[in-house]
Amino acid sequence: GDSVTQMEGPVTLSEEAFLTINCTYTATGYPSLFWYVQYPGEGLQLLLKATKADDKGSNKGFEATYRKETTSFHLEKGSVQVSDSAVYFCALSVIGGGSNYKLTFGKGTLLTVNP
Amino acid sequence: KAGVTQTPRYLIKTRGQQVTLSCSPISGHRSVSWYQQTPGQGLQFLFEYFSETQRNKGNFPGRFSGRQFSNSRSEMNVSTLELGDSALYLCASSLVSAGVYNEQFFGPGTRLTVL
Numbered sequence: 001g002d003s004v005t006q007m008e009g010p011v012t013l014s015e016e017a018f019l020t021i022n023c024t025y026t027a028t029g030y031p032s033l034f035w036y037v038q039y040p041g042e043g044l045q046l047l048l049k050a051t052k053a054d055d056k057g058s059n060k061g062f063e064a065t066y067r068k069e070t071t072s073f074h075l076e077k078g079s080v081q082v083s084d085s086a087v088y089f090c091a092l093s094v095i096g097g098g099s100n101y102k103l104t105f106g107k108g109t110l111l112t113v114n115p
Numbered sequence: 116k117a118g119v120t121q122t123p124r125y126l127i128k129t130r131g132q133q134v135t136l137s138c139s140p141i142s143g144h145r146s147v148s149w150y151q152q153t154p155g156q157g158l159q160f161l162f163e164y165f166s167e168t169q170r171n172k173g174n175f176p177g178r179f180s181g182r183q184f185s186n187s188r189s190e191m192n193v194s195t196l197e198l199g200d201s202a203l204y205l206c207a208s209s210l211v212s213a214g215v216y217n218e219q220f221f222g223p224g225t226r227l228t229v230l
Binding site for chain 1: 160
């Protein structure tokens with residue numbers, strides 16, 4: 001079946017530090033890839049997505065590139081802020097075969113950014 | 116446009132009881148998905164409904180059920196509650212386009228505690 005593996009947290013950084021959260025996947029078909037963010041007490045928000053190999057998703061300074069050859073979708077940000085403190089989830093969805101609207105998530109990575 | 120709403124936000128039940136959670140999707144969204152979030156298992160897909168029909172189901176026991184109404188609102192029911200059912204239950208809604216992934220918008224969740 002489909003699965004997502006992301007680096008275990010928690011991750012603690014100082015403001016303006018560089019962030020990388022690793023994510024790799026296995027999928028039975030050709031997946032779309034996503035990063036979601038969850039702030040305390042809230043639901044999930046889509047941060048960025050990529051739907052085909054070599055696509056780069058970007059939003060709010062975060063970036064991730066769909067690497068089919070390494071089955072990876074690592075999240076990066078050049079300079080984190082305190083407001084980026086949240087839990088980040090890597091996810092995939094395979095279009096077709098009845099699984100269009102099923103997201104498969106990684107375990108999540110808690111990021112804490114200190115001033 | 117109003118977001119996905121879930122009611123109630125918090126719920127406390129005892130073992131053996133049953134519970135019904137409600138989700139109102141974004142206006143115009145006809146697909147509704149449900150996810151269970153726990154510290155141990157992370158985010159797991161429960162089921163997805165479209166046009167009052169369950170299209171996809173995750174690996175959960177039959178105690179977990181759902182339905183969708185003609186106005187796209189959805190409910191999920193858990194019968195004979197167990198301690199392990201304590202979780203945050205998230206609902207997500209999306210548009211539906213053939214062969215294309217449409218972003219899922221998540222509600223804030225219902226926090227269920229089973230005592």
